[in-house]
Amino acid sequence: MSDHHDGHDSGGHAVPHKMLIITCVALLFLTAVTVWASSLDFDTLQMPGINVFIAMAIASVKVLIVALIFMHLRWDRSFTGLLFVSSIFFVALFISFAITDTKEYQPQVFQSDSPEVQQKIDELDHSLDGSGGHGEGHGGSGH
Amino acid sequence: MSQLDVQSDSHAPDHGHDHDHPPHLGHHWENPKQQFEAGKLGMWLFLATEVLLFGGLFCAYAVWRSNHPEIFKYGSQYLDTFWGALNTCVLLISSMTMAMAVTFAARGKNLAVVICLILTLLGAGGFMGIKYIEYSHKFHEGLMPGMAFYDQPNASHLWLPIDEEGRQAHEHELMVTAASNEAFASEMESRNELPPAPVTAEPSVIAPAGTGLTGLTTNDLDWEKSELGTFLPPKLVDTLENQEPMLEFAESEHAPGAEPHLAHPLQDPQRPPNAQKFFTIYFLMTGLHGIHVIGGGIVISWLLLLTLRGRFSKGYYTPIDLGGLYWHIVDVIWIFLFPLFYLI
Numbered sequence: 001m002s003d004h005h006d007g008h009d010s011g012g013h014a015v016p017h018k019m020l021i022i023t024c025v026a027l028l029f030l031t032a033v034t035v036w037a038s039s040l041d042f043d044t045l046q047m048p049g050i051n052v053f054i055a056m057a058i059a060s061v062k063v064l065i066v067a068l069i070f071m072h073l074r075w076d077r078s079f080t081g082l083l084f085v086s087s088i089f090f091v092a093l094f095i096s097f098a099i100t101d102t103k104e105y106q107p108q109v110f111q112s113d114s115p116e117v118q119q120k121i122d123e124l125d126h127s128l129d130g131s132g133g134h135g136e137g138h139g140g141s142g143h
Numbered sequence: 144m145s146q147l148d149v150q151s152d153s154h155a156p157d158h159g160h161d162h163d164h165p166p167h168l169g170h171h172w173e174n175p176k177q178q179f180e181a182g183k184l185g186m187w188l189f190l191a192t193e194v195l196l197f198g199g200l201f202c203a204y205a206v207w208r209s210n211h212p213e214i215f216k217y218g219s220q221y222l223d224t225f226w227g228a229l230n231t232c233v234l235l236i237s238s239m240t241m242a243m244a245v246t247f248a249a250r251g252k253n254l255a256v257v258i259c260l261i262l263t264l265l266g267a268g269g270f271m272g273i274k275y276i277e278y279s280h281k282f283h284e285g286l287m288p289g290m291a292f293y294d295q296p297n298a299s300h301l302w303l304p305i306d307e308e309g310r311q312a313h314e315h316e317l318m319v320t321a322a323s324n325e326a327f328a329s330e331m332e333s334r335n336e337l338p339p340a341p342v343t344a345e346p347s348v349i350a351p352a353g354t355g356l357t358g359l360t361t362n363d364l365d366w367e368k369s370e371l372g373t374f375l376p377p378k379l380v381d382t383l384e385n386q387e388p389m390l391e392f393a394e395s396e397h398a399p400g401a402e403p404h405l406a407h408p409l410q411d412p413q414r415p416p417n418a419q420k421f422f423t424i425y426f427l428m429t430g431l432h433g434i435h436v437i438g439g440g441i442v443i444s445w446l447l448l449l450t451l452r453g454r455f456s457k458g459y460y461t462p463i464d465l466g467g468l469y470w471h472i473v474d475v476i477w478i479f480l481f482p483l484f485y486l487i
Contacts, residue, residue, distance in 0.1 A: 012179060012464050014249035015242060024239035031231050031481075035224065038486035049212070055482035062478045070242045071471045072464075077180075080187050087191035091198030095205045102206045 013075040023069045027062055034058040167459040179461050186465040190472045193435075197476050200428050204483060207420060217414060218421025219487035221286055223277065227485035230273045231477060237266020238474040241443075241467045248464070251457030253450055260447045260463075263470065267440035274433055281422070285407050288426040292419030293409070425484055432480060435473045442466045 034055055042050045068074040073081045165175060172178040208215045244259035286292070408414040446466050449455065455463060 012245070012249055012460065014246045017243055017246060020239050020242050020246065023242075024235055027235045027238075028232055031228060031235065034482055035228055035486060038482065052482075052487075055486055056479075059479050059482055063475050066238065066471055066475055066478070070238055070474075071468055076183075080183065083184075083187050083191055084194075087194040087198075091194060091201065094198055095202045098202050098206050099209055102210060 013072050015069060015072065015075075019069065023065060027065060030058055030062050030065075165458055175458060179464075182461050182465055183468075186468050190468060193472055193476075197428075197431070200424075200431065201479070204424050204428065207424060211415070211417065211420065213415045214418055214421050215487050217408070217418055218425070219484065221281075221284075221408070221422075222425070222485050224485045226273055226277050227481050230270055231481045233266050233269045233273065234474045234477050237263045237270070238471055240266065241470045244446075245460070245464050245467045248450075248455055248460035249457065253453065253455065256450050256455070256460075256463065257447065260443055260450065264440060264443050264447065267436055267443065270436055271433065271440070274429070274436075281426075285409075286422050287419070288423040289419060292422060428480055429484070432473070432476055435476070439470045439473050442469055 037054045037058065038051055040051065040054075067081075067084060073084065168175055168178060172181070240259045240262040244256050244263065247253075247255040247259060281287070408418045443466065446463055449462065
């Protein structure tokens with residue numbers, strides 16, 4: 001078996017070293033970019049929390065590079081890639097449903113649904129702004 | 144693999160080969176390619192379960208952070224971005240040397256494979272070394288997960304109660320909760336036709352029955368602190384009760400020259416409530432990842448041993464390839480962990 005044909009005997013793929021080094025340099029560069037991007041302040045642009053989306057986008061690109069080159073997905077059967085992508089897809093599904101659910105707990109639902117509770121919130125807000133002390137909310141269950 | 148090898152070797156004399164096949168090929172495979180592809184499929188299935196395993200923790204992280212973004216913003220200051228970034232670089236470079244080992248193995252250059260595997264092993268050791276520096280610093284500073292965060296025997300006299308500013312981030316949420324509790328309680332009272340609870344000017348015990356927290360009065364704490372008092376250990380409640388003298392002590396003993404983010408959060412009145420949650424999820428996720436790094440180190444050592452024994456050739460290096468896949472997934476998970484904890 002000659003060198004330019006390497007790896008195909010057992011089905012594996014030999015990625016040229018030059019490509020591996022370039023990949024690693026690109027990944028290190030993206031690491032520097034993500035550290036730099038985290039220091040950007042988007043609060044003045046009325047977009048708080050956008051940093052985490054930028055960081056996750058860069059991380060996803062890095063993972064894509066690692067999977068395609070280091071993990072040979074680029075040269076593998078597409079079924080292997082489908083396996084990997086589907087596992088990530090189900091994790092994403094899991095997280096998005098959990099996030100959706102965690103926003104649906106009673107206080108938040110009450111706040112928007114019931115005018116009476118909203119009135120209570122406003123009263124409490126007012127009393128906190130004024131005197132501050134308000135110990136009755138928890139005293140009720142004590143006796 | 145070694146089992147298969149032993150089998151085919153021991154059966155070699157009597158099973159009458161009418162075909163030529165390499166010693167590493169199991170008898171139940173058509174050819175080396177089929178054997179390799181099957182092994183790779185199994186490895187990728189395992190990697191998919193690893194993604195799902197960490198997915199549970201990523202989900203917990205996402206839910207906690209969406210509920211309490213201020214805790215993550217606050218806790219992240221206690222992590223050193225330098226060590227995190229350095230560890231990312233160490234893992235990325237060791238991923239590269241692992242991929243190089245696979246390429247060298249495919250070309251049958253075993254000496255280069257040995258060198259690359261040793262470099263990868265050094266990367267694994269370096270990562271754990273840096274993690275050790277970080278963890279021991281956290282333990283030394285008392286930045287512990289869960290309720291251990293509050294159990295600081297040497298520093299308990301320095302704890303400062305949360306002040307108005309520290310509570311600000313939480314205020315709205317707590318108000319909404321209290322308001323709905325109050326609305327619920329008043330509705331229950333009206334249903335039961337009971338007179339409302341008397342409001343007295345005297346200090347009244349506000350810790351709910353059954354929590355074991357007595358002596359907590361409305362004079363010492365407002366309702367928000369009593370909310371805190373229901374799930375804090377008595378020690379901290381003591382500190383909250385005696386806040387005035389302790390505050391002076393803490394200021395005289397600790398404030399001069401102390402860098403704000405080197406002090407324990409309990410000494411910072413501006414910490415958000417439940418600041419320990421950040422360290423809980425931090426230790427859970429990086430800890431599980433660290434276990435995987437150790438596992439990867441063991442796998443690489445084993446590959447190194449097999450390579451030194453001359454078990455691999457140009458035609459057969461499946462364990463190096465599949466072990467490499469495992470090492471890369473460890474890297475992939477860290478690529479997500481790094482920005483999620485260090486870069487908030």
